[in-house]
Structures are given as structure tokens and as C-alpha cells.
Amino acid sequence: MHVSVTEAREMLSALLPALGTETVPVAQALGRTLAADLEARVSHPSATESALDGIAARETDTLSASAETPVRLRIAGESRAGVPFDGTVGAGECVRIYTGAPLPAGVDAICPVEELQDDGPEHVLLRRPAFPGDVRPEGGDFRAGEVVMRAGLRLSAPRVALAAALGHARVPVRRRMRVALLSTGDEVIEPGLPLKPGQVYDSNRVGLSAMLQESGCEVIELGHAPDSPASLQAALGAAGGANVLLTSGGVSMGRYDFMRDLLVEHGSVSFWKVRMRPGGPAILGGWNGLPVFGLPGNPVSSLVVFHVIVRPALTGQPVQSLKLRAATPFRGLKDKTAFWRGVIREGEVGDYGAQGSGILRSLSDADALVIVPEGGAVEVGEVVDVVLL
Numbered sequence: 035m036h037v038s039v040t041e042a043r044e045m046l047s048a049l050l051p052a053l054g055t056e057t058v059p060v061a062q063a064l065g066r067t068l069a070a071d072l073e074a075r076v077s078h079p080s081a082t083e084s085a086l087d088g089i090a091a092r093e094t095d096t097l098s099a100s101a102e103t104p105v106r107l108r109i110a111g112e113s114r115a116g117v118p119f120d121g122t123v124g125a126g127e128c129v130r131i132y133t134g135a136p137l138p139a140g141v142d143a144i145c146p147v148e149e150l151q152d153d154g155p156e157h158v159l160l161r162r163p164a165f166p167g168d169v170r171p172e173g174g175d176f177r178a179g180e181v182v183m184r185a186g187l188r189l190s191a192p193r194v195a196l197a198a199a200l201g202h203a204r205v206p207v208r209r210r211m212r213v214a215l216l217s218t219g220d221e222v223i224e225p226g227l228p229l230k231p232g233q234v235y236d237s238n239r240v241g242l243s244a245m246l247q248e249s250g251c252e253v254i255e256l257g258h259a260p261d262s263p264a265s266l267q268a269a270l271g272a273a274g275g276a277n278v279l280l281t282s283g284g285v286s287m288g289r290y291d292f293m294r295d296l297l298v299e300h301g302s303v304s305f306w307k308v309r310m311r312p313g314g315p316a317i318l319g320g321w322n323g324l325p326v327f328g329l330p331g332n333p334v335s336s337l338v339v340f341h342v343i344v345r346p347a348l349t350g351q352p353v354q355s356l357k358l359r360a361a362t363p364f365r366g367l368k369d370k371t372a373f374w375r376g377v378i379r380e381g382e383v384g385d386y387g388a389q390g391s392g393i394l395r396s397l398s399d400a401d402a403l404v405i406v407p408e409g410g411a412v413e414v415g416e417v418v419d420v421v422l423l
């Protein structure tokens with residue numbers, strides 16, 4: 035019953051329905067998964083244009099310009115963004131130009147406004163040559179017809195901006211996974227209520243809901259249920275319409291861990307316990323045909339399990355890891371993969387310190403999860419896999 039992190043992810047994926055696709059306005063696509071390749075409908079820039087405010091000239095006319103020997107050019111006109119200069123610029127001439135304005139015919143370089151000095155109403159002095167590098171060529175970002183974004187990409191904020199720049203008012207995306215969310219525990223209460231000793235505010239439901247929304251899922255809030263088989267059964271029954279139910283708490287070995295008991299006795303269990311820390315007691319099962327993933331109650335455990343198992347399964351997006359050198363040792367565990375909270379300083383990752391699965395600050399303050407494989411241990415200077423938080 036004790037599965038690896040990879041097996042847990044694969045077993046959850048196998049229970050989830052294949053989602054169809056839909057198109058949504060690009061402004062509402064944040065966090066969604068792109069369902070088809072996106073082509074550029076236009077080129078960007080749409081015309082060769084200036085990257086600076088200044089003058090546009092022929093580079094060859096300006097090569098001798100310096101502070102001591104400025105070059106004098108005649109101003110033939112002006113080109114600004116949206117209102118191009120429609121003539122041709124001749125030898126010894128230039129046009130005033132502004133950022134994003136089309137480059138007129140005849141010129142190939144820009145001299146910035148800081149290097150210019152007016153010389154009467156019709157002439158300007160250049161204190162340095164005009165540079166072709168300050169011209170943005172047409173299509174320098176992307177060309178019309180080019181496939182710029184591939185199906186399967188997660189639409190981050192920069193990618194939503196790119197889709198809009200490509201000319202797409204709507205984008206094809208995978209349908210949202212409908213995820214019902216329930217927290218459990220007699221001691222768990224709503225933030226803001228007076229807290230009696232032994233009680234704890236429901237941070238898991240808030241954190242998991244936020245992570246689900248970030249992941250482009252639709253959240254069906256089932257609220258909170260106390261530790262009793264009857265109220266848990268009622269909550270499970272209310273999850274109809276969801277593609278999957280996520281619960282927090284009640285999946286360990288304790289007398290009041292009824293979530294686990296219910297799945298074992300009246301539902302089904304695909305696995306109980308993952309060989310990982312934090313997060314070991316997670317359970318995957320089913321309830322009347324609904325996949326149920328039971329996350330542990332400990333706040334760090336539930337969010338880490340979400341991060342490395344649930345989110346990749348829900349979104350189809352693999353966990354992104356990168357390699358960093360260890361600034362401190364990291365402990366290994368004989369038969370568990372460890373996800374220690376780490377802080378990144380000067381390109382190296384060090385131990386955050388408090389690694390208890392109830393220390394929520396370790397997640398919010400840390401920069402990354404440091405992955406130490408089963409049986410491994412990490413010495414100072416070794417390269418480790420980390421997942422950015």
C-alpha cells in the first residue's frame with residue numbers, strides 16, 4: 035500500500051477523467067492549459083520601428099559624430115507611434131522619431147535624444163553616431179504564421195500577454211477540473227473566530243483553494259466537517275458533480291481519523307501512504323465512483339503533497355525542478371523521498387531550519403523544496419534537485 039511519489043501521481047492521474055477543450059477570452063485564461071498550438075496572426079513588431087526617442091538617420095552619415103565634432107543633419111519630418119513619416123529620407127537628413135514609431139524609408143539607425151542638440155528649427159547636432167541596434171526589425175519578436183506557443187503550455191501571465199500579442203482574442207484551453215474541497219477535524223475552525231486552546235484555524239482549506247485556483251481548477255467549496263463518520267459521509271455525498279474530491283485531515287492512524295476508515299470500509303482504497311516526508315499518510319480511494327484524494331492535516335504536509343502529487347495530476351503539468359548546489363547538508367531518509375524546505379542564497383540552496391510538518395512558516399518563508407531521494411543524503415557542495423515554491 036506504500037507507494038512512491040511517482041506512483042501516487044500516476045495512480046491519481048489514472049482515476050481522473052480526460053477533460054475536453056473549450057475556448058475562453060484571453061484575459062480569462064490565466065493558469066489554464068493551452069489545448070492547441072497558437073500561431074501568430076500578425077508579425078511583431080508589425081513594421082520596422084525605433085526602440086528609442088531620438089532621430090532616425092543613415093548610419094553612414096553619422097559615423098564621425100562625437101561630442102567634439104558633432105554631425106549636423108537636416109530634420110525632414112517626424113515619425114511617431116501610429117503616425118509614420120511617409121516620405122523618404124535623403125543623404126544628410128534625419129527625422130525625429132519616438133519609441134515604437136515606424137522607421138521611414140532611407141534610414142537604418144537611431145541616435146537617442148540624450149545625444150542631440152537643436153541647431154535652429156530645422157537642424158540637429160549629433161554627439162555620437164546613430165546605431166542600427168536601436169532599430170527593432172519587423173517580425174523580430176515573431177512573424178505572422180509562425181507557431182509560437184505549443185499545446186500543453188501552462189498559461190502564465192507572460193504567456194497570456196503573448197497570446198494577446200499574437201492576435202488571439204480567445205484561446206483554446208483544457209476544460210477546468212472540477213475539484214470539491216473539504217477540510218476535517220473537530221479542532222479546525224474558521225479564521226477570525228475566537229480560538230480556544232487546542233483549536234487551529236483552517237489554513238489548509240484556504241491554502242488548497244488558492245493552489246487550486248492558481249492551477250486553473252474550478253473549486254467546489256464543501257466547507258468543513260467535524261470528526262464523525264456521519265458528518266463525513268454527508269460531506270462525501272455532497273461532492274456530486276465534481277471530477278475529484280480533495281480532503282484534508284483524518285487520514286492517519288489515530289482513533290478519530292475517520293476519513294481513512296470510511297474509504298477502507300465503505301469506499302475503495304487505491305493506496306494509503308506515500309513514501310515521502312512531509313506528507314506520508316496521504317490516501318487515494320473512491321466513493322460511489324468519485325475519486326477521493328485524502329491529504330494529511332498537517333499544514334506543510336497537505337500543501338507539499340498538493341504541490342508534488344495532486345497539482346501535476348490535475349493539470350497534466352510536470353513538476354518543474356532545477357539543480358542547485360547545496361550550501362548545507364540535507365538529511366536523507368531510508369525509505370522515503372524528503373522534500374525539505376530550503377532557502378536560496380547566492381545561487382546555492384541551504385536548509386531553512388525548522389522542518390516540522392506543522393511549521394507552516396517553513397513553506398511561506400522558504401524559496402524551494404529540496405528533493406532528497408529515498409536512501410540518499412546530501413553533503414555540502416553536492417548538486418540537488420529543487421522545486422521552486
Ligand code: AMP
Nearest residue numbers: 217219235236237238283284330331332
Ligand atoms: P490530522 O491529519 O487530522 O491528524 O491532523 C494533523 C494535524 O494537522 C493536527 O495538528 C491538526 O490540528 C492539523 N490540521 C488538520 N486540519 C487542518 C486544517 N484544515 N488547517 C490547519 N491545520 C490542520
Ligand code: MG
Nearest residue numbers: 219283284331
Ligand atoms: Mg484530524
